Amino acid sequence: MQTITLHSFDGGIHPQENKHQSTQTAIAQLPLPTQLIIPISQHIGAPADVTVSVGDSVLKGQQIAKPKGFISAAIHAPTSGKVVAIEKRELPHSSGLEGICIILDTDGKDQWLEEINNGSLAINEYLEADNELLINRIRDCGITGMGGAGFPTAVKMAVQNRTIDTLIINGAECEPYITSDDMLMRERALETLRGVQILLKLTSAKSCLIGIEDNKPEAIQAMEDALHKIHREHHIAVVKIPTKYPSGGEKQLIKILTGKEVPSAGIPADIGIVCQNVGTCEAVYHAVAEGKPLISRITTITGESIEQPQNVEVLIGTPVKDLLGYAGFKQEKSLFQKLLGSKSKTESKPRIIMGGPMMGFTLSSDELPILKSSNCILAPSQKELPANDLASACIRCGLCTEACPAELLPQQLYWFSKAGELDKAEQHNIADCIECGACSYVCPSQIPLVQYYRHTKGAIKDERAAQQKSDRSKIRFEARQARLDREAAEKEAKRQARAAAAEKAQAAKKAAAAEALSKQTTESAEGVDENTSTDAPAETKNPEPVDLEKLQKQLDAAQAGLKKSMDKVAELKASASEDGVENAPIENLDVFEKAVATRRDKVKLLALQIAEAKKLAPPVKKEVSREDIEKKLRAQQDRLAKTKERVDLAKEQGLDSLPALQKGLDKQMQKLKELEEELAQFDKAGA
Amino acid sequence: MSSNFVNITSPHAHGGNSTSRIMLLVILATVPGIIALTYFFGWGNLINIALASITAIICEALILTIRKRPISFFLKDNSALLTAVLLGIALPPFAPWWVTVVAVSFSMVFAKHLYGGLGNNPFNPAMVGYALVLISFPVQMTTSWASPFFLSLGTIGVEQTISFTESLQVIFSGTTSLSDAFSGATPLDTYKHLAKNETANEILQGPLFSGSENNWFAGGWEFVNIAFLVGGLALLALRIFTWHIPFSVLAALGTCSMIFGWDADLYVPWSLHIFTGATMLGAFFIATDPVTASTTPLGKIIYGAGIGILIFVIRTWGAYPDAVAFAVLLMNFAAPLIDTYTQPRTYGHDKANRGLPTKPDASDKEG
Amino acid sequence: MSSILIAITLLATLAIIFGAILGFAAVRFKVEGNPIVDQIDDLLPQTQCGQCSYPGCKPYAEAIAAGESINKCPPGGESTIIALADLLGVEPEPLDAEHGAEKDVPMVAIIREDECIGCTKCIQACPIDAIMGAAKQMHTVIADECTGCDLCVEPCPVDCIDMVPVETTLQNWHWDKPENLIATSEQPHEENLEQGVH
Numbered sequence A: 001m002q003t004i005t006l007h008s009f010d011g012g013i014h015p016q017e018n019k020h021q022s023t024q025t026a027i028a029q030l031p032l033p034t035q036l037i038i039p040i041s042q043h044i045g046a047p048a049d050v051t052v053s054v055g056d057s058v059l060k061g062q063q064i065a066k067p068k069g070f071i072s073a074a075i076h077a078p079t080s081g082k083v084v085a086i087e088k089r090e091l092p093h094s095s096g097l098e099g100i101c102i103i104l105d106t107d108g109k110d111q112w113l114e115e116i117n118n119g120s121l122a123i124n125e126y127l128e129a130d131n132e133l134l135i136n137r138i139r140d141c142g143i144t145g146m147g148g149a150g151f152p153t154a155v156k157m158a159v160q161n162r163t164i165d166t167l168i169i170n171g172a173e174c175e176p177y178i179t180s181d182d183m184l185m186r187e188r189a190l191e192t193l194r195g196v197q198i199l200l201k202l203t204s205a206k207s208c209l210i211g212i213e214d215n216k217p218e219a220i221q222a223m224e225d226a227l228h229k230i231h232r233e234h235h236i237a238v239v240k241i242p243t244k245y246p247s248g249g250e251k252q253l254i255k256i257l258t259g260k261e262v263p264s265a266g267i268p269a270d271i272g273i274v275c276q277n278v279g280t281c282e283a284v285y286h287a288v289a290e291g292k293p294l295i296s297r298i299t300t301i302t303g304e305s306i307e308q309p310q311n312v313e314v315l316i317g318t319p320v321k322d323l324l325g326y327a328g329f330k331q332e333k334s335l336f337q338k339l340l341g342s343k344s345k346t347e348s349k350p351r352i353i354m355g356g357p358m359m360g361f362t363l364s365s366d367e368l369p370i371l372k373s374s375n376c377i378l379a380p381s382q383k384e385l386p387a388n389d390l391a392s393a394c395i396r397c398g399l400c401t402e403a404c405p406a407e408l409l410p411q412q413l414y415w416f417s418k419a420g421e422l423d424k425a426e427q428h429n430i431a432d433c434i435e436c437g438a439c440s441y442v443c444p445s446q447i448p449l450v451q452y453y454r455h456t457k458g459a460i461k462d463e464r465a466a467q468q469k470s471d472r473s474k475i476r477f478e479a480r481q482a483r484l485d486r487e488a489a490e491k492e493a494k495r496q497a498r499a500a501a502a503e504k505a506q507a508a509k510k511a512a513a514a515e516a517l518s519k520q521t522t523e524s525a526e527g528v529d530e531n532t533s534t535d536a537p538a539e540t541k542n543p544e545p546v547d548l549e550k551l552q553k554q555l556d557a558a559q560a561g562l563k564k565s566m567d568k569v570a571e572l573k574a575s576a577s578e579d580g581v582e583n584a585p586i587e588n589l590d591v592f593e594k595a596v597a598t599r600r601d602k603v604k605l606l607a608l609q610i611a612e613a614k615k616l617a618p619p620v621k622k623e624v625s626r627e628d629i630e631k632k633l634r635a636q637q638d639r640l641a642k643t644k645e646r647v648d649l650a651k652e653q654g655l656d657s658l659p660a661l662q663k664g665l666d667k668q669m670q671k672l673k674e675l676e677e678e679l680a681q682f683d684k685a686g687a
Numbered sequence B: 001m002s003s004n005f006v007n008i009t010s011p012h013a014h015g016g017n018s019t020s021r022i023m024l025l026v027i028l029a030t031v032p033g034i035i036a037l038t039y040f041f042g043w044g045n046l047i048n049i050a051l052a053s054i055t056a057i058i059c060e061a062l063i064l065t066i067r068k069r070p071i072s073f074f075l076k077d078n079s080a081l082l083t084a085v086l087l088g089i090a091l092p093p094f095a096p097w098w099v100t101v102v103a104v105s106f107s108m109v110f111a112k113h114l115y116g117g118l119g120n121n122p123f124n125p126a127m128v129g130y131a132l133v134l135i136s137f138p139v140q141m142t143t144s145w146a147s148p149f150f151l152s153l154g155t156i157g158v159e160q161t162i163s164f165t166e167s168l169q170v171i172f173s174g175t176t177s178l179s180d181a182f183s184g185a186t187p188l189d190t191y192k193h194l195a196k197n198e199t200a201n202e203i204l205q206g207p208l209f210s211g212s213e214n215n216w217f218a219g220g221w222e223f224v225n226i227a228f229l230v231g232g233l234a235l236l237a238l239r240i241f242t243w244h245i246p247f248s249v250l251a252a253l254g255t256c257s258m259i260f261g262w263d264a265d266l267y268v269p270w271s272l273h274i275f276t277g278a279t280m281l282g283a284f285f286i287a288t289d290p291v292t293a294s295t296t297p298l299g300k301i302i303y304g305a306g307i308g309i310l311i312f313v314i315r316t317w318g319a320y321p322d323a324v325a326f327a328v329l330l331m332n333f334a335a336p337l338i339d340t341y342t343q344p345r346t347y348g349h350d351k352a353n354r355g356l357p358t359k360p361d362a363s364d365k366e367g
Numbered sequence C: 001m002s003s004i005l006i007a008i009t010l011l012a013t014l015a016i017i018f019g020a021i022l023g024f025a026a027v028r029f030k031v032e033g034n035p036i037v038d039q040i041d042d043l044l045p046q047t048q049c050g051q052c053s054y055p056g057c058k059p060y061a062e063a064i065a066a067g068e069s070i071n072k073c074p075p076g077g078e079s080t081i082i083a084l085a086d087l088l089g090v091e092p093e094p095l096d097a098e099h100g101a102e103k104d105v106p107m108v109a110i111i112r113e114d115e116c117i118g119c120t121k122c123i124q125a126c127p128i129d130a131i132m133g134a135a136k137q138m139h140t141v142i143a144d145e146c147t148g149c150d151l152c153v154e155p156c157p158v159d160c161i162d163m164v165p166v167e168t169t170l171q172n173w174h175w176d177k178p179e180n181l182i183a184t185s186e187q188p189h190e191e192n193l194e195q196g197v198h
């Protein structure tokens, strides 16, 4: 065994380990549950895409959801059975939010998919196999990190643009109570090591360090023995590290074993390191050598309210209830009094924690499923893990600073979080807090420090998102403004062109009129009508209904503009008189008056043009319009009916949206009436 | 959330430490020092401590009622008691009772609760109270020191001891302070005064110093200080505070006094600086008050060194008999600033972010 | 007499020296900043809703720079007012109720698509072009871009636009601040708490 110089990380604590309770018996197999609840988002990255539908029968190991996008992981049926529902269910997450789950009724046959059963998916000579093939197999089997966050393993291993020189295998398991990795290493050391070999091959790292805390001598022994069996791996080393929480944190373990620090906001690969959990290694081995997807895991079930604390191999998706029932859960013992703002107010409910006592979260019900990353279900008694007292003021004792493994100043972060000073919290590197809870553990004032940090981190994220959004909106707003200006300018240019044309036409008309006048003397009076029509400018020569509409619109606009200008003039005058200076020159007044004059001219001109155009408008237009109106009317009736239905529904269920809907209904009725009137008028006009 | 199970945030385990435990341990750690004080200087300090504690608890309860805070919850944290004990130790043993009462109530009301109570006070409450009475009642504060006399062995130069009832009388009579026979300046003061006319050798022959046979070198003060040192080291071992502040206070004070102390005819030698007056009490029990001290590791060293240097400066060139209170208060002012510029480097960062956050858009304000 | 003169001269000299240093520092270390309008605009929420009675945030920013009061933006609410007060060195004022109240949750517009008649009226109303669609076609809101300004609701002839709170997802969820667990100076008296008096 080679000697490795161990380093140490700052801070850390030594909470009561409480690991012996669950290591007394071998890993048990949980009986097949009747129903499994399988969330499609158990990993970091995009939720998987469901590939089965309700009513489908699936076999054990069959893919039921495929990865969507690069960072995602496949999900497989943990046993054979029938998909009975695909619906939103509450997820095991501190938020208590819901997510899509596949509900599988098991059939009790536990029948493997044929390809897996006959071993055709297995890669036998895996140490000689192509890396691509191995990574694909790992991806297809839906392997994710089994220690904590659940990062897809294939993605982690496929980051090829950096050279990796050290592979670190995390067997530290520093959290109190949890023993799933410990038991795994004791009982399945060989499989685990074979998985390590595969990962070592994939990363082509020069060395591999397996870090195990010295409170697990059996596991260390088992791993050493297995290492001897494999013989040729002289660059894999089992390293005994001192027991200290949180040595199993990825960053801390890296520091202990290599002395290097993962740069802030970076990943271990930045310093040539890849870190994997021992459980993941075992899963990788099964995936590659046997073709078996990740459908079960070892979970510790422990705590004083559990009769037989132990480690159990459970299928992913097993409701916690089944596991609790199997190990003997005494609900009365797990009752927990929670303070509600004041000592005199408490609520007493059972407490179940998924994960360990330091970083785990409480479950809101026992119906929630075990996930790929659920390493422990802890049901402590109140005496065992008592509630914090009411928090008192921070006395700046600095104990938290001493305990913090990230070398932060937790008390400062707390003051900033409490005061909402996000910028200062950020400057004090709150982003580097790993939420290990060491600071809360030692705090004599019993302040829920970690919750403050979580909140502040979220608030910082929110603020950043809001800032980004507001920047985007600004750009969009400015772009739109520019577009509107451009359009307005174009319109203006067109209008001017048209005005010029119209002027020309007018001039021509006048000339023509003059000519006609002179002609009149020589020709008969009948020709006048014809003359005006033939002499009309080009646009009136080929009159089209579209033109008429356009003109009408222009007229409307011009009228509106006129009104506005007039208003403005009136307003200016009024304000001037208010100021008491009757006859003082009013700024800009002349400009507006001029505008009024030109606009008035324009309105007149347009009105004239419309009158002319109308005269020439073909009578066919009426038919088309009538149809149009009828169509509109029908559409409106449909809509009205729909809205009515909605209103009724809202009334029935007493929804708050009722007033809004009612308003909409009124509006639609109004519209309908208008349309009907229009139609009637039309008919009258037509008749 | 309306679930059937409890919903609380992690961590679910707690180390079991509490504010009241910390305060209580600090109080207990003063016991050796108090015993030594009583042994050498009579019952005065004990009476002071009792009086101060009662006053503090009454004040605290009163203010909590006015501020509409849960009384038992806050009284339980022992912080008022600690302030009172420290004041009782620091005040001269035979200070009239009203001096103690004024000091304690001022520190509770003005130095602590006006700022928002425990944890929010920028200045060390005990030292604010002390400084107030020192400035307001200089006569009582300088003449109420007892000359060291041994409860069992008899006194130096005086043939009888002063009994408990006599002590009570002196303290509560209010007007008459200690008779000249019993009162005496501290060794530091004495040395300073004598150094104007006498040489070091002559001074050290005096009864307060090694001249007397029942005495080591500082008229009993050295034992008091050693007792406080023992208590302080115990707290250090219990990890109530870190070594940074006491170490740097003593180191700075020691260094300064050694540099100047080469001329013992003019300056007080370092041994007297370290082992007389309130040095150890200050270094281990007062400067380490976490609420008002610096909190970063480097900041604590700077803060402690500042206190050490100020103690030396005020003792040497100032008019007051001791300097711990002023030194601590002055450094309390500086603590937030020190903290701002001494942030430690965080894991994964090349260097520490020191100073104030820089906001690019708000950096130049108009108007 | 002479001592007074000395003192005055000394003080005057000191004043001149420090004045010179400060003046030099002001010139030497001058920070080139954005024009004030841009700085103000950066602090406004860019909802572009016009509730401040200006047609968008930039015009309001210009108005503030010209002396308009800073409390007219409801979407920004208190935090924006404080930030503006900070920037401009004035006292923060409470939000001017005339312009509306601050919303407690962020909202987003959603079009009931089967009812949309494709009239394009909402597109014209949206200040940031967050609605997609063409004439006579179903329209839809780009939820990520929508600022929740409400402006598209009114013009819709069939009232098919709803304002709904932005949905909490696993991505944007985070813990609440543990307010009620702290027995510090903000802690109400026990009895008061029981009676619900705050």
Ligand code: SF4
Binding pocket: A393, A394, A395, A396, A397, A398, A399, A400, A401, A410, A411, A414, A439, A442, A443, A444, A445, A446, A447, A449
């Ligand atoms: S441990 Fe608690 S009381 Fe002590 S400094 Fe940290 S937050 Fe404050």
Ligand code: SF4
Binding pocket: A403, A404, A405, A406, A407, A408, A410, A432, A433, A434, A435, A436, A437, A438, A439, A440, A449, A450, A453
């Ligand atoms: S939770 Fe964060 S601040 Fe607290 S000890 Fe852990 S890393 Fe440090």
Ligand code: SF4
Binding pocket: C044, C045, C046, C047, C048, C049, C050, C051, C052, C053, C054, C055, C056, C057, C058, C060, C072, C073, C074, C075, C076
């Ligand atoms: S009220 Fe606020 S968000 Fe709305 S336009 Fe005015 S400044 Fe922009």
Ligand code: SF4
Binding pocket: C108, C109, C125, C126, C127, C128, C129, C130, C131, C141, C145, C146, C147, C148, C149, C150, C151, C152, C153
């Ligand atoms: S979609 Fe509606 S609410 Fe959203 S930004 Fe556009 S106009 Fe405002």
